[in-house]
Amino acid sequence: MTEQRAELPRAQWHSFFEMLTKDYEGADVTVEVLDRAFGDQLEAAKLPLAYLEYDEKDDCFSVGLGGRDSKYPVVLRHAVTRPRRILTTSSIPGTPWALDIEDEDGTQTLVTLHLRPEIR
Template sequence: MEQRQPELPRDQWREFFDTMTRDYEGADVTIEVVSESTGDTVAAERIPLAYVEYDPKDDQFSVGVGGRDGRYPVVLRHAVDHPRKILTDTLQQGTMRAFDVFDAEGGQTIVTLHLASISERAHG
């Protein structure tokens, strides 16, 4: 079931993503980028979350994946310069959370956290 949540106020971005990193570090993440010039592309698929952050000084959102084990020894980073708005929990189910980041040029980055991957690693 899809739920549309209101836009996350800019003054909450940094704290929101710091909390997301603490709560979901290691969860598998899928990053999709939608833009008029490139269409819909998958930048990363089910790679463990290293961090997600917003840097107000540089006005940049970034998400890092990998760097946790031999399968993904390097942290890969996806950044959105000058994000215009962020919608939180555009998809929230028992096993997934997602948020959308919109850039100044109208592009959209969709970050989906696969929460079941956290418990699978803890029990596997």
């Protein structure tokens, strides 16, 4: 029972994040930035997912958190411009699922989904 990391092909980024948003909307998400110049930064901890997206035209990955109810009325948006690769983990049920987005400068953004959607 180990996690497997796999690189997501660029051609699948847009559709993959649309599907993931539908499946995980409202799940708790943590966003961390690992930067050589500024060090490791926790940007958001366990806020509800609004969306994950990749804009091919602008070459930008974005994660939006909050904005769905009065508890979190504003969307926090974190953007990674010109991502060069995205790694994903597939893990055992009940454990966090994560994305590792690396930009052209080597800065990594870690997006962790803490809750799995309910089986319908």
